[in-house]
Amino acid sequence: MEHYQDSKKRRIMILKRILDSEHLSYQQLSDEYYVSRSSIANDIAYVKNVFAKERLSLTFDNSGTYFEGSEIQIQRVLKRTILNHINELEIINGLIDTSLLNEINSAFHQAIIEKQFEIPESYFQSIVVSILLIVQRTDKRHEINLKGKNQYGKYFLEFNKYPLVYELLKKLEEKNIYQFSPEEVQYLTYVIVGSGLKFFIKSENIPFSFRGKVRHLIQKISEGIQIDLTQDSRLEEDLLVHLYQLILRIEAQTTIVNPLIEEIKQNYPAIYGVVWFALNDFYRTYGMNLSDDEIGFVAIHFQAAVERIKRLNKILFVCPNGIGTSSYVSAKIRRILPDIDSIETASIEKIKKMDLSDVDFIISTVDIPSQEKPIVRISPMVTARDMKRIMNYYIDLIIENEQSSRDNRIVTEKTKTFISNHVYFDNFSSKKDALEFLINRHLFNSEDRKRKFIHSVFERESLQSTYLDNGFAIPHGNPEFVDETAISILVLDKPIQWALQKVDIIVLLMIREEDVKQVESVMKLIMQGIEDKNWFISKMMEVKE
Template identity: 30%
Template sequence: MNNRQKELLRILLTNEEGALNIRDLSEELDCAEKTVRNDLDRIEEFFLDYSGAKLIRRPGFGVMIGIGEGERSAILRSLLSSEPKSNEERLIEITYQLLTSHKAITLQYFSDSYYVPKAAIKKDMEEITNWLHVFHLELITKPRLGSVIEGTELQKRSALAHLSELIPSLSNGKNFVLDLFLPYEITTVRKALEDLRDKFSITFTEEALESLLVHALIMTKRTRQRSSVFVQESEKKSALGRKEYQYAIWFFNQLESVFRLTFPEEERIYFTWHLISSKRVDEGSEQVMEYDEEVAEVLPVFIEKMGKLTLFDFEADSVLQNGLAVHMLSVINRMKYGFPIFNPLLSNIKKMYPYMFNMVILTLEEIKSTFHLEIPEDEAAYIVLHFQASIERMEGKRDLKKKALIVCHMGIGMSHLLEAKIEQQYMDIDIVACIGKAEVTDYIRQHPVDFIISTVPLEINMEYLVISPLFGQEDKKKLSQFVKKVKQNKPDLLEQNAFSQLLTEDLVFFQLDKGHRYEVVEMLATTLVNKGYVRKEFIHSAVNRERKSATAIGGGVAIPHGNPSVVQRSAIAAAIMKEPIEWGDERVSLVFLLAISKENHRDVRAVIGKIASLSESPLVVHELTVAENYQDFLRIINK
């Protein structure tokens, strides 16, 4: 609401003398009577979020508000605490209003509401339009009426749940969607979810609980607006037999009694889908396999193919099978019900584990047609963590002394990865358990622990260290202050030898001038075809792979690659760009196109490891970009 509307609302809330005349209100607010009536419409819409508030219009007498004292106080406090909005907050609020409005809204309305020029609102609209395309929604402008979002209710709800991603640089882990709801609504829904968890002994991850909170709040809002989801009859029947449907019935009974609201059956089905798709930490692989046929089919094939690609015995790792079974159950259900996730760690995972990320993407491509399962890179990045943790368990050496507890808020895969990395690199640390924040107090009361390593701040009377879930260089320095001995990794000569053997002078291009990354990939791939290293299909597979997910790994370096089954002789083609080129969300100066056959797949890890280490050294990358010939280029790589 704009300031005039807020003042009108304040007048109505503080009035104790019966109905107020429209003419009197127009004089007090110094505006036309028509403007007052329009503002009353806006207030009426605002009251949809308050089940106990109602705008009462009495023709010939005036208007008044019917409201309880509790909600009257809450609204007045909200009005008093209103502050000017930042550009980012304005963008999120405008998007929220467009997604929840049945009517078109004009630029002038937003301009008046936020006290900014229409030009600024137009710029916001352009940004919103581009962002909505991810959710298959269209922002339509209707002459003289304004802008309105067109799409299905499911698509709109998906966008609402991901509003924080509209400004990824601003979020910093905070979910801005919650700021759009009243404190009592958040408290009520959160308590109902926690009661649901405790009553039925469901061990949701903290991340899953937060996601359910957001979706339940959106359901409440849209139910008040009489904008329910549409569910096919066949989908209704399949949900009715699930235990999660009974959970949903119980949950909505709690909300209905507090909000004085009746949720339609479609909302129960919709929430059932969310419960089915939520990540949990207590199920083992056998339970999941028995419960879900699709996971039982996909998982063994996936793990077997990953083992063949990487030459690691993943099938012997029961921890991997357990964690991945639980995770894949959630992934498959999210894909089935159309609940995309945003992975805030995607770019970091791609940079830190480029080899494993590419192996997972390659395996997912192979099984896609068999199981009709298309998994986006946001999901794939979480899967990477499970396999990376498995490798680090296999390679880690245990010489453990200090007892440490890991508190991680991001689920099984991330917890196991963090555990494996710490135990591998710190010889005198014994990770006794990986738990969620809610379990800390009970755990340390019952088990002896020397110190705690946490990914979130804790409220405990014990020394603990907060680190990033990905455990980067700064975190290693911080942890080194806690312990005396640190495991040192020796340089791997295999990386250097494998890389040098695959890179030849006729496959390195200096000062390459191309406008788009697809052109670079196509040119390098065509060179490999012409020189007999790969079959012609390699070009299409390499460009397609790049379309699916940009292969930049940070530091100005990219590692595109194609289908290894069409490689005849393993090779690497390299390009030093004349000017840095856009490569997804990054700018790249060095491109290494990998063409490594399945027979030589042992080399892939060594090669990507070498390139990843290069990307972490800005000085080396700079020296490579100014190299004038192949001899200098190779010397810099090998030094």
């Protein structure tokens, strides 16, 4: 047995052996790889995390750790692992035939170019890896079984596109890479159409009822982040196609790895949290579980919409040389800063009497006496150096504003007041006990409404786990049975089992539909807590006191 002192390679090899149906004990692995049991424990923790990302879990018995699952589930785990290391092929060369990967990549890329299709790079890689796994594993008699998956058809409207997908795959057949069976073409059709090929699904062909659901989702998230995005037609059209294709991806049990997921969570915690909360409801009717990766992709659509409506308040231009010069300089500024809402011109005398609270910075052709607002000094002719100075200041201001909003890791007084009477430190042995404890802390107008709310909470958990990340779970029930909006936070002494994960912080959301705007500050707090749990717990202790 090779020593595998490199932990990355060793972890990938252990994952492969588990997927190959081996039962592996810590002592056995420690002996075989010549490393300590604690190193093996870390390796198994890594493997468990990969499975958990796909909402799958490992099984343990006296013979060791192993996995029982379908071929589709195995390929999902392999696909995620490969995509996570797609630029480190030496790490995963035990999982894939790299020469075969290059062949498929080249042939499929050529087919895409010939058909003039548009597809994002990350989605292209996802499709190529899906094809690779079909080819590689079928050769070893590991075949995908689509029996019982005929429900795809109810979502896949343009089934006449099936021949076009086959034409893409035919390029691989012509190069003698592989001959696809009808069932494999069917499976890859759902993978490809669900992977960002707008050519296959056009927004006008998506049912109007689905458009209505997307509009409701945009409205709900707009209320949650307290920014109105309901008039952004681009957001609606982009989401319409993306969310419809997302159904196909989930139905096909395929994976697209989001390479920006950690940055999205860290830089846009409120957006991510509110989108997570809203999508939990959106896809609940389909009985589907969403991965962090998929939620991150949707969050980016919303963040892009927010960026489109972001503007600096106002630039004040101070110039004593008359209206001609003022118009000239304003035109030059608008050329380099087209997104500015307002450029107002003022004299030095006028500026002394003005309310500058909505002014971001001042551009001036003359020296101005001491002024609280930042000033960019330029010449009346606005030289190239002046334009660079204005542009650099504008960029620095945007970065500073975004950085300050990200670094503003505080619990607002409003949020403290809202949760202060509902923060608990306790110990429970089960999810059921913890949830009933939290729900019983609140008043309902009737026992019947309370019973229905409790049922809705547990029903949601049975359809889709509300585990978020890093030991946080965010259970919530039907707002129809909530009489008073409230949020309860339970910090546990010891973690409890929550579906496939361990949870030690439970945040129960009881939000009426009309109070959905309360979600943003709480979700931002939760996302910051996920990043730094110790900070979150210390803040909850302060709030409780």
